[in-house]
Amino acid sequence: MQISILGCGWLGFPLAETLVKNHTVKGSVTTPEKLATLQAAGVQPYCIDLNNPDEGTITAFLQGSDVLVIAIPPKLRAETGISYPEKLNNLLPYIVSVGIKKVLFTSSISVYGESEALPQVDETTVPIPETESGKQVLAAEQVLALCTDFKTTIVRLGGLTGGERHPVYHLAGRQNLENPEGPVNLINREECLAILTAVIDKNCWGEVFTAVHPETKNRKEYYTEKAAELGLPLPNFVEGSLKGKFVKGQDKLMDLLGFSFEK
Template identity: 40%
Template sequence: MPDKTIAIIGCGWLGLPLGSELAADGYRVKGSTTTPEKLTRLEQASIQGHLLRLNPEPDGELETLLQADVLLIDIPPKAGKQGDAFHPAQIKNLTDAIRQSSIKHVIYVSSTSVYSELNRIMVEEDVTEVSQSASPALVQAEQYVQSLAPDRLVTIVRCGGLMGYDRIPGKYVAGRTVDSGEVPVNYLHRNDAIGLLKAVITQSLTGVYNAVAPEHPTREAIYRKSCADFGYALPTFIEPVNPVPYKIISPEKIMSDTGYQFQYPNPLDFLYELGA
C-alpha cells in the first residue's frame, strides 16, 4: 500500500475519477470543490472533500489540503470570463502557499493549447517561453509552478483535447458547417489522462510532458464516425477559403519516459457513453 497523501485541487470531470482511482490504489486522497453540494460526491469516491475557491485569492480550506505529499492542480482556465490575468494569478497565489507547505511533488495539468498551429509536429521544447505560446497566460501559470523547483519535484502535463464518456465529438458539431475537416485531432481519452497522471505520480517524473493519443485522425473522420455511432446530425463539410492551419502534438516523450501503454491510442476507437 502506498503511504502517501495526494491532494487534488479541482475535482471536476478529470480530477474526480482520478482521485477515485488513486484512493482505490491505496493512497489517501484529498480533493477540492467549489460547491458544498459536491462534497458528498467526493466522499462517495473515497476522497476527503474540502471547499476551496480561487478568486483568485484562496478562499477556503487550502492549508488543510496542502498537508499532503503530492499536489495535483487541475483547474482549467475559464477563457475570457475574468480576463487573461486571472488564471495566472490563481496559480501564483497557490504557489505562494505551496512554498510554506510540506508538499514534495507538484503536478500542474496544462493544455496543448499552448502550441500554435504551425503545420507541423510540436514537441515540448517548442514552447518554453510566454512569447512562444498561443496561450501566453497558460505558460505564465506553468512558469509559476516551475518556480517551485528545485525545492520540490515539478511536473507540467499538457493534455490534448479531453474526450470520452459523455464528451462525444459529434455532439459539438451536429448540424453545423465545418471547413476544418482535414485538420488532424489532438485528443486524449480520459482513461489515458488518468493512466498517464498516475504514472507521473508513481514514477515521480519531473519536467514538461505532452499527453495526447499517439494517432491523429482527421476531424472529418472523427465527426462522421461519432455522428453515425450516436445518431447526431452530420455536419456539412465544406472546402475552406484558405488552408486551415494545424498542429500535431507528439506524446513520444511521455511514452518513452513512463513506458505507458495507451488504452485508446486512436481517437476513432475512443469509448463513449451517452449520459455518462
C-alpha cells in the same frame, strides 16, 4: 502516500477515485454542495475558491501531502475574479510553507500555436500560444516551473473526451465547417487518468509531457465517422482552409512512464 487534488471536477474527481484505492487523498471543490460526493468516494473533502481563498482551509488541504495535483481549468469566459496564473501564484506560499515537494499540473496543448504549415510539436517545442487561454495556461506553467522549492511535472493534454464530453456533439449537423484536412488532437479521459497516475507511481518529476492520442484521420474523416457511430447528424465541411498542428510526444510517455495509446 498522501495526495491533494486541487479541482475535483470532470478530470480531477475520477483521478481522486482512482488514487484513493492506494493512497490517502484530499480533494477540493468550489461549492459546498459537492463535498458529500467526495466524502462518499473516500476522499477527504475541502471547499476552496481561489478567487476568495481561506488561509486555514488551504493550509489544511495541503498539510501533510506528498503530492499536489492541480486540475483546475482556466474558465476564462466565466471568470470574474483574478487571472488563472495569479491564482497559482497566490497558491505558491501555501505549497512551500507545508513542504510539498512534488506538483503535477494538468496543462493544455493550447500553449502551442497553429499554422497552415501544420507543424509537429512535442515537449521540446518552444510554446508560442495564440489564444488568450493558451497564454494564461503557459503563464501558469511558468509560475510553477520557476519555483525551486518543489519539482513540477507538466502534462499538456489534448482536447478532452469521455462520457458525454466530445467535440462531435458541437459539430454534429453543422454546415460549412472549416479545416477538413486538419489534424485531430484529442485524448480520452481514461488515457489522461492512466498518464497522471503513472507520473505519481513512477515518481517522475521535473518533466514536461504532451499527451495526445496519435489519431491518423483528419478532421473530416474523424468527425464524420464519430457522428455516424453515435447516430448524430453528419457535419458538413468546406474544402480549402488548412490550419493546425500535429502533436507528438508519445515516445516520451512510453520511455518514462511505460504508457502507450491503444490504436
